[in-house]
Amino acid sequence: MNVAVVGVGQTKFGEHWGRSLRDMAIEAGLLSTQDAGIGLDDVQSLYIGNMSSGNFIGQEHLAALIADQLGLSPKPAVKCEAACASGGLAFRQAYLAIKSGMADVVMVLGVEKMTDITGEHAISALMAAGDQEWESSIGLTFAGAYALIARRHMEMFGTTQEQLAMVSVNNHKNALNNPFAQFNMNITVEDVLKSSMVAEPLHLLDCSPITDGSAAVILANERGVSRFEKPVWILGSGHGTDTLALHDRKSLVEMLATRTAAKQAYDMAGLSARNINFAEVHDCFSINEIVAIEDLGFCGKGEGGRFVEDGSIAVDGEKPINATGGLKAIGHPVGATGVRQIVDVVRQLRGDSYNQISGCEYGLALNIGGSGATSIAHIFGMVGRK
Numbered sequence: 001m002n003v004a005v006v007g008v009g010q011t012k013f014g015e016h017w018g019r020s021l022r023d024m025a026i027e028a029g030l031l032s033t034q035d036a037g038i039g040l041d042d043v044q045s046l047y048i049g050n051m052s053s054g055n056f057i058g059q060e061h062l063a064a065l066i067a068d069q070l071g072l073s074p075k076p077a078v079k080c081e082a083a084c085a086s087g088g089l090a091f092r093q094a095y096l097a098i099k100s101g102m103a104d105v106v107m108v109l110g111v112e113k114m115t116d117i118t119g120e121h122a123i124s125a126l127m128a129a130g131d132q133e134w135e136s137s138i139g140l141t142f143a144g145a146y147a148l149i150a151r152r153h154m155e156m157f158g159t160t161q162e163q164l165a166m167v168s169v170n171n172h173k174n175a176l177n178n179p180f181a182q183f184n185m186n187i188t189v190e191d192v193l194k195s196s197m198v199a200e201p202l203h204l205l206d207c208s209p210i211t212d213g214s215a216a217v218i219l220a221n222e223r224g225v226s227r228f229e230k231p232v233w234i235l236g237s238g239h240g241t242d243t244l245a246l247h248d249r250k251s252l253v254e255m256l257a258t259r260t261a262a263k264q265a266y267d268m269a270g271l272s273a274r275n276i277n278f279a280e281v282h283d284c285f286s287i288n289e290i291v292a293i294e295d296l297g298f299c300g301k302g303e304g305g306r307f308v309e310d311g312s313i314a315v316d317g318e319k320p321i322n323a324t325g326g327l328k329a330i331g332h333p334v335g336a337t338g339v340r341q342i343v344d345v346v347r348q349l350r351g352d353s354y355n356q357i358s359g360c361e362y363g364l365a366l367n368i369g370g371s372g373a374t375s376i377a378h379i380f381g382m383v384g385r386k
Contacts (some may be wrong), residue, residue, distance in 0.1 A: 087338025183202025
């Protein structure tokens with residue numbers, strides 16, 4: 001049973017002091033049904049990606065709440081949590097539900113409201129996605145964890161702070177035309193290197209922001225997809241895991257979970273890295289984008305810094321990455337990010353992206369949880385699998 005994305009919707013990402021989580025979720029959900037040209041009566045179930053609504057806003061039992069607020073009750077609703085990969089996980093579970101024959105049309109919604117608490121509290125809530133006993137309890141933050149990864153990558157391969165900065169510069173440039181992005185502004189390598197040091201070698205502008213926002217997509221099976229104008233087919237899906245604690249991993253410079261998820265997705269799609277025209281990857285910190293493009297096979301291990309410096313990730317480059325701004329410039333409402341990545345891949349393939357790449361046939365979305373303990377990859381195309 002082939003499955004396609006037939007509708008997408010997204011709120012603007014940013015610091016929304018006057019908006020609630022439920023308000024943003026309702027907006028994104030309704031936008032996705034409008035884009036698909038269906039009503040809520042057509043949606044048979046709901047999957048929600050959300051990392052920590054209990055910590056951020058004091059609200060658990062989120063799936064039932066949002067189903068009620070959208071008018072989907074008493075249909076089944078499920079909340080999926082995999083740290084920053086919660087949205088990707090929700091999408092994969094919805095995909096599998098349709099593949100199994102349990103549903104024909106499903107909504108996937110990612111949402112997070114992060115700014116109702118202090119920055120210190122938000123950092124603490126996010127670090128719950130690491131190993132509490134061995135990492136967060138002794139003061140390690142995710143900026144610190146990714147700084148360890150960056151430092152090791154620099155020592156092994158000669159990756160430079162300037163190359164890290166170029167990731168952020170490229171993503172900010174790509175977000176200029178994106179009306180949903182948190183930051184619509186150019187930055188320079190010098191700006192990044194002069195910004196505050198968060199965890200050496202990562203500067204403030206190497207880091208994605210704290211963000212509020214929601215994104216949603218509608219999935220449908222091939223039996224009913226003929227009524228939709230531009231279905232984008234899910235060609236491959238992969239999911240890998242690794243140890244939560246960095247010190248238990250075989251390597252700090254590659255993510256086993258990403259390599260596992262990518263192989264599954266490539267094998268299912270019958271494609272390889274060279275067939276992928278563009279990708280949305282998880283750039284919570286600039287080093288993560290460099291490691292991701294290596295682990296996805298877009299360049300060799302240790303060559304990511306040079307790949308960025310050579311302009312290969314630019315919209316007009318060899319392998320455009322994060323063509324609408326990535327987490328760095330669009331923002332990172334953690335539960336919503338994985339769904340937002342898919343929204344942007346779908347728009348790119350349909351031809352209505354804010355930064356359109358010509359001649360796109362296949363796109364990939366990579367959503368990573370924590371410091372790489374969960375990775376979820378999906379491959380999309382305009383033509384379904386036979």
